[in-house]
Amino acid sequence: MAPRVAPYGTWDSPITADAIARSGNSVAEIFVDPVTTTIYHVERRPTEGGRCAIVKTEEGIELVGKEFNCRTGVQEYGGAAAAAYGGTIFFSNFSDGRIYAVKEGSAPTPVTPESKVLRFADFAVHPKYPHLLVCICEDHTRPEHFAVVTSLVTINTMAHSTALLDGVSPLLTGADFYAAPTFSPDGTQIAWQQWNHPDMPWDGSEICVASVAVENGRVQVKDEKRIAGRWKEVSAAFPAWASDNTLLFTCDESGWYNPWTYDMRTQKASPVLSQPIPEDFAMPQWALGMSFGAPLGSFGAAGTATHVHVEGTESSDHFVLYSALRVGCPALYLLSLHSRTLEELACPYVAIGYVRRVTADSVVFLGAKADAPREIVLCTLKEYSKPKFTVLGAHDSSTDAWKALFSKPAPLTLTIPETGEPLHVIFYPPTNPEYVGPEGEKPPCVVNVHGGPTGMADQALDLTAQYFTGRGWAWVDVNYSGSSGFGRQYINRLAGQWGIVDLRDCALSVSQLAAPPHELIDAARTAIRGRSSGGYTVLATLCAYPDAFAAGASHFGISDLRKLDEFGHKFESHYCERLLGGTVAECGDVYDARSPIYNADKIRAPLLVLQGSEDAVVPPEQAELIVRSIRDRGGQVEYTVFQGEGHGWRKAENVKRALEEELKLYKNVFDLKGAA
The missing domain is CATH 3.40.50.1820 (Alpha/Beta hydrolase fold, catalytic domain)
Known part of the structure; x- marks a missing residue:
């Protein structure tokens, strides 16, 4: 016709308008258990008043009841409301501000006391002492914006009680803002991002590292160092450990967010690429928990990814899967930290976010197309530079009839x-x-x-x-x-x-x-x-x-x-x-x-x-x-x-x-x- x-x-x-309002749930963020490699996501549900549920992605199983809302008000825009380690999920509940721990099949248990003034987000679990968390704490005891105090705290999840701060101990204070705390794989180092007024994080922010000690049931740090970034001029962001000795992050020293590394042995930070490229490997941090790159393993001669050194390759020859923006459009790259080269990968997605490592040869991310809702995608690299994309979870058919x-x-x-x-x-x-x-x-x-x-x-x-x-x-x-x-x-x-x-x-x-x-x-x-x-x-x-x-x-x-x-x-x-x-x-x-x-x-x-x-x-x-x-x-x-x-x-x-x-x-x- x-x-x-x-x-x-x-x-x-x-x-x-009614169909759009009820067209389906949306993914607020993705997180992965580094021990079990289980993938989870936080799902925003408009038909439940906008509640955020925790879902085991591949099985579609919701892990907490409707009385819980996995969301945080830190920095008002929130983000990074949950993390998983060894089968335990730690999450911030929006209604009472408390952190809860939950295992599949069990009821959530609060690990911080009741408080109407504390907000928590961005959880880093110590790899050797997984009952210890480091996270952002935002204290609204005085609600005026100039009086709100942000710090990094350590939380002993086995020591909570009804006392206000029992189990919650200060770790780092002094900066106006903190983000992205992350432990090295062996737990001996911690990295984080910090910035101060009047900067926004994309104006000028710093990456810092420190040595870690665990004493008397709490994490302590010493030998703090600022390794990159400069107030008002240079933004360094998104720290992630490629190994015990190599910290990966992005830095816009060149005018573009490009990949950098910090070597713990030489104590030097440097750009990974020999020449900067006019593409952004990160976006401004409006929300916590954003991620655009994930360290992988090494690739041997046969192209197989492994956790260990492969004969004929350098021990530091690790790869990173990165999503970059080229004139506002995404490009997917495999970055070699040894050869300092980029291999562009064919990719069908027009927007990519929340890139998380799953295994040595796979990452998960939130991918978007121009004609389909955002979907959770497993990207597997069994062979060097040949990605396989698998959509996880149930297919969202809400828009199929409209294509x-x-x-x-x-x-x-x-x-x-x-x-x-x-x-x-x-x-x-x-x-x-x-x-x-x-x-x-x-x-x-x-x-x-x-x-x-x-x-x-x-x-x-x-x-x-x-x-x-x-x-x-x-x-x-x-x-x-x-x-x-x-x-x-x-x-x-x-x-x-x-x-x-x-x-x-x-x-x-x-x-x-x-x-x-x-x-x-x-x-x-x-x-x-x-x-x-x-x-x-x-x-x-x-x-x-x-x-x-x-x-x-x-x-x-x-x-x-x-x-x-x-x-x-x-x-x-x-x-x-x-x-x-x-x-x-x-x-x-x-x-x-x-x-x-x-x-x-x-x-x-x-x-x-x-x-x-x-x-x-x-x-x-x-x-x-x-x-x-x-x-x-x-x-x-x-x-x-x-x-x-x-x-x-x-x-x-x-x-x-x-x-x-x-x-x-x-x-x-x-x-x-x-x-x-």
Whole structure:
């Protein structure tokens, strides 16, 4: 049957908001037991109020009951909420903040006392004394962001009692932030990452090592050394031990996150590659527990991986499987630490994360394609440079019936006229086999602004984008100046320029994509939408470029930069200083000039504002301020507060409502009659 001719934006699609909200669970993180090689994942479940469950991946067995929520509030964005060792899983329970231990088939047992002020994450288990943990502890005894204390602590899981800190002992203090503690295989050394205000971890962070001793039921350290990284200038991150004597990490000394090693014998850090390559082997650490590389074993002459030295190879000839970003797109590499060379591997995935070692010849990761949900993938290298990819767990069939509707991403590089610099966007055309648009008509377009702002839009399947493209809309993801995945220089474009270059790039994307040689969209029918800092860019763009967009949707966006600085949480409490060029005391006029609340009179486009009532990252006051300002002057704004939600929608009913309200606004503004 020939497709129907119907105006863009009015097409009917089976990809409904309700179907998206209930389309399946998502993987929050992956972790592996290094002793048993069992793979686990934390699964986010919208139909259970956004609860995070612990699942034994290959069997699909849930290991804790519905009264437990494996999630942590450390740094507000959480991550690294669980670890496994020798058949025991240690996890942070969100409702009470306690750490629990659980074995398959048994009930979880608390190993830290009750506390309303302590949060734990990022667990490292001592390989010789597996009842001892080292982890991040975030102390909210005083809740103000400047008073929250972060440290590394040691936890004796056999010594807990009802006393507040029994079994929990301080290990390292003094830095503003800690992450990624990791023991050497023999347990004699520990490495970690640390950074201090005003840096974010991608601005400047350090890798440190220290000797370990176990005395009186606790881990102690001595001979601490900073081995890489530099405040405000160089980010060193993601430490992982390749052997007892070799520590692997990433460092952007060259302007790109490339692999480095530290030799414990020579006490020298050096890049693995003889020449840096313009690719990022890591991403900014918005959440704890991220990983982009996994040390493997050695490969002998026959190509077989082994744990031990193979005759004819150097004892240090270990390999690492790495996922890197080349102009925002992933490349999978096998890295030789001995020859210091890279072998690129054929890979079908457009986004890769949570790369974890399983055995000497296999890793597991979270892989995404452009036409399928993210899936847990076992990558096996039985033969050198010939990977085999196996999807673990039950197949997620929730989107199978929609594959013919999925719009394919088209990465485009635009040019910023005044600088000649590249601007990266991803274009999704309207796609539905049942319809075609009228001859000569260009589609309406939704411009999506990613959060961060030091973040990135990738090409993984995004059902929100497909919700619109299947209805005859174009969709554009803008990786504006300041986005990650394109090197440190691209990130640094936003330094002092937040609220300037990101707005320019969003407006520029519309004008260039609507004009020759592209001519892909109708510039008069465009809407802009974004979440968190992307919501800020939405509001600020509608102020600065009032004629560029006909509608906007801000999901928990920022309206007052002074209040963000005053009432933000610890992790981001100095973020604005780099983005805006100084503190409020140093350049308060900049904060005001770039705050949508002080420019709301310039907003002419109808606006939708969505907010979670419990959001600690962008508090509800930020939404209320801009809504009140627009309403007071008679502007068009719709405002919805989702009760019980934080920084994003976890509950299925709220995911559904948010999508439906956004589409309704755009259709009303563009007077599009047709299917819902």
